[in-house]
Each structure stands twice: as C-alpha cells, then as structure tokens.
Amino acid sequence: MAWDFRVNGQAAHSNAPPDTPLLWVIREELKLTGTKYGCGTGLCGACMVHIDGQRAFSCQTQMSEVDGKAVTTIEGLSGDSSHPVQKAWLAERVPQCGYCQSGQIMSAADLLVRNPRPDRSQIVEHMSTNICRCGSYPRIIRAIERAAKEVAP
Amino acid sequence: MTVAFRRAEISRRSFMIGAAGLTFGVVSALRFPETEATGSAELALSPWVTISTDDKVAIMSPAAEMGQGSLTSLPLILAEELDADWSKVRVIVAPPNDELYKNPAFGYMYTAGSNAVTAYFKDLRRFGAQVRKVLLANAAQRWDVPVEELTTEPNVVVHEKSGRRLSYGEIAGFAQIPSKAPEVVESDLKRPDQFRLIGKDVMRVELQQKVNGTAQYSIDVQLPDLLYGAILRAPVEGAAPDATDDAKARSIAGVVRIVRLPYGVGVIAKTPWAAFDAKDSLEVTWSRTGKAWGFNSERALIAFAAAARDMSQPVKLWAKAGDATAALKTATMVVEAEYRNDLVYHAQMEPLNAVASVSPNGDACELWCGVQSKTIAVTVAAEALGISSDKIIYHDMLMGGGFGRRGHRDEEYVHDAVVLSNAVKKPVKMMWTREDDVHNGRFNPLSVHYLRAGFDSAGNLIALAMK
Numbered sequence: 001m002a003w004d005f006r007v008n009g010q011a012a013h014s015n016a017p018p019d020t021p022l023l024w025v026i027r028e029e030l031k032l033t034g035t036k037y038g039c040g041t042g043l044c045g046a047c048m049v050h051i052d053g054q055r056a057f058s059c060q061t062q063m064s065e066v067d068g069k070a071v072t073t074i075e076g077l078s079g080d081s082s083h084p085v086q087k088a089w090l091a092e093r094v095p096q097c098g099y100c101q102s103g104q105i106m107s108a109a110d111l112l113v114r115n116p117r118p119d120r121s122q123i124v125e126h127m128s129t130n131i132c133r134c135g136s137y138p139r140i141i142r143a144i145e146r147a148a149k150e151v152a153p
Numbered sequence: 154m155t156v157a158f159r160r161a162e163i164s165r166r167s168f169m170i171g172a173a174g175l176t177f178g179v180v181s182a183l184r185f186p187e188t189e190a191t192g193s194a195e196l197a198l199s200p201w202v203t204i205s206t207d208d209k210v211a212i213m214s215p216a217a218e219m220g221q222g223s224l225t226s227l228p229l230i231l232a233e234e235l236d237a238d239w240s241k242v243r244v245i246v247a248p249p250n251d252e253l254y255k256n257p258a259f260g261y262m263y264t265a266g267s268n269a270v271t272a273y274f275k276d277l278r279r280f281g282a283q284v285r286k287v288l289l290a291n292a293a294q295r296w297d298v299p300v301e302e303l304t305t306e307p308n309v310v311v312h313e314k315s316g317r318r319l320s321y322g323e324i325a326g327f328a329q330i331p332s333k334a335p336e337v338v339e340s341d342l343k344r345p346d347q348f349r350l351i352g353k354d355v356m357r358v359e360l361q362q363k364v365n366g367t368a369q370y371s372i373d374v375q376l377p378d379l380l381y382g383a384i385l386r387a388p389v390e391g392a393a394p395d396a397t398d399d400a401k402a403r404s405i406a407g408v409v410r411i412v413r414l415p416y417g418v419g420v421i422a423k424t425p426w427a428a429f430d431a432k433d434s435l436e437v438t439w440s441r442t443g444k445a446w447g448f449n450s451e452r453a454l455i456a457f458a459a460a461a462r463d464m465s466q467p468v469k470l471w472a473k474a475g476d477a478t479a480a481l482k483t484a485t486m487v488v489e490a491e492y493r494n495d496l497v498y499h500a501q502m503e504p505l506n507a508v509a510s511v512s513p514n515g516d517a518c519e520l521w522c523g524v525q526s527k528t529i530a531v532t533v534a535a536e537a538l539g540i541s542s543d544k545i546i547y548h549d550m551l552m553g554g555g556f557g558r559r560g561h562r563d564e565e566y567v568h569d570a571v572v573l574s575n576a577v578k579k580p581v582k583m584m585w586t587r588e589d590d591v592h593n594g595r596f597n598p599l600s601v602h603y604l605r606a607g608f609d610s611a612g613n614l615i616a617l618a619m620k
Binding site: 016017020021024027028031032033034035036037038039040041044046073074075077078081086089090093094095096097098099100101102105131132133134 | 219220221222356357359360361362363364365366367368369370372373375381406424425426500501502503504551552553554555556584586587
C-alpha cells in the first residue's frame with residue numbers, strides 16, 4: 001500500500017503497512033522526531049499531532065486513516081518557536097526533561113483554537129490527555145493562561 | 154549562550170597536580186566547529202574552560218541532564234567565579250572521564266540523589282576562580298602592573314588606575330598557562346552579595362529546544378542504514394530462553410535477524426514496527442531458573458506486614474538512641490501506624506533505548522544514550538564487546554526522565570543495544586516498548602514500616618520505635 005498525505009504543509013509519502021501507527025512513520029521515515037513515543041496506547045499524549053486541524057494521538061492513528069489528510073507536528077507549529085503557546089512555554093519555563101512537551105504544546109495549541117478563552121477547569125480537562133512525569137502541570141496551566149491572553153486579549 | 158551536545162574532543166597532553174591538589178594544566182584540542190569557521194583561535198585554560206579570541210567562553214558541564222537543569226546550573230557556578238559574561242558562554246557537555254569530571258560525592262560521573270549542585274559547588278567555584286587568576290596574571294604581566302591593582306567585570310580584566318581593559322578573548326590570544334594551578338583561598342571567592350549569576354533567574358540552555366521539537370534524546374537518533382532492535386527479556390531475572398519458535402517472527406517483512414541472548418531473544422528489523430511485531434510473535438519457553446518464579450507481591454506485602462509487627466523476630470538495628478522499648482512501657486498513650494510501600498515503577502516518559510554502532514570487525518563501537526552515568530555506559534559497552542573503553546565513542550543525549558532508572562551499574566538497555574548491533578555490525582536503535590519498560594522495570598522495593606510512638610501524660614513524645 002502507498003499513502004500520500006501532507007505533513008507541515010509538504011507532500012509526504014509512505015509505503016508502511018496499513019496498520020502502522022502514524023507516529024513511527026513521522027519519526028523514523030520522515031525523521032520528524034519532535035513527536036514522541038511514550039506509550040503506544042493513547043494514554044500519555046507524548047505523540048500528539050494535529051490531523052486536519054484536530055489534535056490526534058499519532059500512536060493511535062493508522063496509516064490507512066491518514067491518506068489524503070494534512071498532519072501538523074511540533075516542527076510545523078511555527079518555523080521559529082513563535083507560536084503563542086511556545087512563547088508562553090518558555091516564559092513560564094515549563095519543560096523539565098522535556099520529553100512530553102511537544103505533545104503538551106500540540107494539545108494546548110488545539111485548545112486555544114477551539115476555545116481562545118478557556119477557564120482553568122477547561123484547561124485542566126482538555127490537558128488531561130497528556131501526562132508529565134516531571135510534574136510540570138502547574139506551569140503548563142500558567143503557560144496556557146498566558147498564551148490565551150495573547151491569542152484573545 | 155549556546156549549548157553543544159556534540160562530542161567534545163579532548164586529548165590530554167599533560168596534567169599537573171596544582172598547589173591546591175586539583176587537576177589543572179593543559180588540555181589540547183577541545184574543538185568547536187563554529188570557532189574554526191570564524192577563524193578565531195582558542196585556548197584551553199583548564200579541562201573545564203576554553204576561551205577563544207572572539208571572546209567566547211566554553212565551559213564543561215559534567216552532570217547528566219534529565220530535566221533537573223544541571224546542564225545549566227553547574228557551568229553557571231564556574232562562570233560566576235570566572236566572572237564570565239553568561240551571554241558569551243557556550244556550555245559543552247563533558248565527555249566521559251571520571252578523573253576529570255567525576256561527581257565529588259560519588260567519585261565517578263554519576264548524576265543521582267539530587268546532589269549535583271551541592272556536590273560540585275565548591276570545586277566548580279574553585280575551578281572558575283583559578284582560571285580567573287590565570288587571566289589576571291597574564292594581564293598584569295602584559296601591562297607590567299601589580300596583579301592586586303586589577304579587577305574583573307564580566308569577560309573583562311580592568312586596570313582602573315590607567316583605565317585599561319582587556320577582554321578575556323584578547324587575553325586568550327597571548328596567555329601563558331602556568332605549570333601549576335594557582336592556589337585559591339576563600340578570600341579569592343565572591344561573597345554571595347557579589348554574585349551576578351548564582352541565585353538569578355537564568356534561562357536553561359536547552360529549554361528552547363524543548364518547545365520546538367529539536368531537543369535530541371537517544372530515541373531520536375537517525376543514522377544512515379539504521380536498523381531497529383527489540384528485545385524480549387526473560388519474565389524473571391535469571392531465566393533463559395530454553396526453546397524459541399521464531400518462525401512467525403521471521404516471516405514478518407523487514408525482519409533482518411533473530412538474536413539469541415542468555416537472558417532473552419532479540420529481533421533486528423528494518424523498521425520499528427517490524428521489530429515490535431516480530432518480538433511480539435516470538436514463542437519462547439523459559440528455563441525455570443531464577444528466584445522470582447511464582448512471586449506474588451500482594452502476598453509478600455502481607456507477609457512483610459506480619460513480620461514488621463512480630464516483635465519476636467530478630468532485627469538488625471539501623472539506628473538507636475536511648476531505649477525506646479523501655480520508654481514505650483512507661484508511656485501513657487501509644488500510637489501505632491503501619492505504612493505499606495508497594496512496588497513502584499520509575500515511569501520515565503521516554504521508554505529506555507539506546508543506539509549502538511559496532512564496527513565491522515567488532516573492535517570499536519559508537520554509542521548514543523541518555524544515562525545517569527556516562528562512564529558506566531562506556532564500561533558496559535566495552536565489556537559487552539570485550540574491548541577497551543577507549544574504543545567506545547560516546548555521544549551524550551538528553552534524557553526523557555531519569556528518576557534513578559538510568560543509573561544502575563549494568564545499564565542493561567545500553568547493553569541490549571550493543572549486543573544487537575554487534576550481531577549485525579550495523580547501527581541499531583534498540584527500543585523497549587512501554588510494555589517492555591514496565592516488564593523489565595526495577596521497581597521501588599516492597600516494604601512495610603510499623604511505627605510505635607509513646608507519649609507521657611502531658612502529651613510529650615517520649616519514645617519512637619520504627620521497624
């Protein structure tokens with residue numbers, strides 16, 4: 001089988017078997033390693049990407065579902081770390097080990113598209129798809145609140 | 154300020170033990186490609202500090218970065234006493250070398266126990282102050298003035314009397330390195346109120362990379378002709394594969410090799426999904442060797458609790474002050490509590506993995522891994538191949554969490570990568586799945602703590618016994 005799709009605005013192609021997780025194609029074929037493998041079962045959120053403008057666990061998305069779709073990874077969120085969420089992440093010094101943070105940022109960016117003025121409980125609810133072993137949650141919430149002020153002042 | 158994760162090339166010409174009993178002297182060939190590109194020269198003033206004539210200061214960072222920030226905080230301590238301009242500092246990840254970069258609390262390069270800053274603090278201040286003294290001495294000689302008349306501002310030596318200034322980079326252009334490390338006494342060091350960097354909010358050097366996906370963990374390594382490895386390890390430690398049916402695994406497209414190991418069965422494939430599928434389809438009968446067969450942690454915890462409460466059983470004293478047993482008998486009130494500590498998984502976000510590339514004739518190996526002790530990783534790889542440690546080229550990678558799981562003496566996931574690469578003599582990215590990572594976990598041990606506290610009639614604590 002052959003799959004044609006778009007990643008970060010560019011044409012992408014893969015011949016991986018239909019049930020191959022998009023995650024591994026992104027990481028090991030397209031060499032976009034910012035998207036992380038954490039659990040492979042949709043429990044940790046480290047693999048979060050956007051597919052046609054909606055967040056999705058790339059480890060739970062099979063190649064057969066991706067054909068013709070547009071995928072955005074952390075590398076495509078902005079060319080220069082200038083997305084409001086990325087800026088807020090730095091301003092709040094969110095990452096520690098950093099491994100989960102691509103997924104966290106992709107989830108947060110998805111939230112602000114859908115709900116530019118989320119309250120704290122909406123942030124917590126939306127971000128419950130993503131876990132952080134270092135425990136950066138308080139800073140994640142603060143960073144999203146900060147980014148929201150820039151997105152919807 | 155920038156950070157270099159590329160391997161620092163160090164070849165030692167000579168080492169001299171300084172007056173303060175510290176390693177000092179000349180390290181040559183600490184090379185940074187950017188510096189070469191700009192045509193500026195660089196001078197290694199110690200194994201820790203290299204200053205280039207374009208005024209850049211490279212400082213070695215000796216600890217492993219796993220999210221705790223010591224990649225930044227340790228060189229910052231040295232920069233403080235060197236009086237370096239932090240915006241001109243490049244942090245270099247120190248290469249595996251226990252002699253030069255050991256954690257003083259452990260005696261080797263090992264990052265654990267939350268002690269990197271406290272353990273390295275005094276030495277790094279001294280190393281920074283030593284290099285500052287060398288710069289001052291060189292400026293004093295150049296200007297023919299007493300060194301006492303000189304002061305420093307960030308990256309600049311100043312002679313206030315004459316208004317003359319020399320940048321550290323300018324001094325690097327002519328500096329002579331003394332054969333003995335300058336002695337540093339307490340009064341040479343800054344008072345805390347003079348600190349420009351310590352205690353200030355300084356951006357961690359690798360943080361930018363952690364918001365745009367460019368931070369490099371070993372799982373991210375890409376190499377030409379890279380193969381993928383997976384390993385089915387024994388269900389309990391000490392068991393071995395007796396019989397392996399790998400027919401199904403071999404039939405999976407992309408599988409390159411099945412590797413029998415004393416403790417499991419490895420798979421090498423052209424893609425990660427083929428490697429994982431093949432590992433999952435292995436049918437292995439395990440020897441009943443090893444101690445943990447039939448172990449039941451729930452039953453063990455109950456047995457531990459019974460033992461903790463059974464005062465007739467012999468005990469080994471951990472600490473004793475006074476006589477709690479006697480005091481408990483006189484207590485008006487005794488409070489009892491039992492604390493049960495279950496097996497706990499480390500659960501670092503990045504499942505354990507490593508990349509190894511063994512040379513065609515097996516006499517050398519390149520290694521990419523994130524570990525809490527890089528010198529252990531080098532030793533593990535060298536011993537697995539039966540070669541000397543100097544044949545291991547080590548590449549330091551960030552860690553997707555450590556939590557103690559990457560600091561064991563055998564660093565077995567590094568071993569896994571090396572033996573798989575050795576089987577094919579090609580680069581192999583060996584990855585444990587999350588399930589493997591739990592299966593091969595080295596959990597926090599079970600324990601039950603039984604505590605008794607005695608109080609007198611006024612409510613004062615008079616006895617505390619913990620078992």
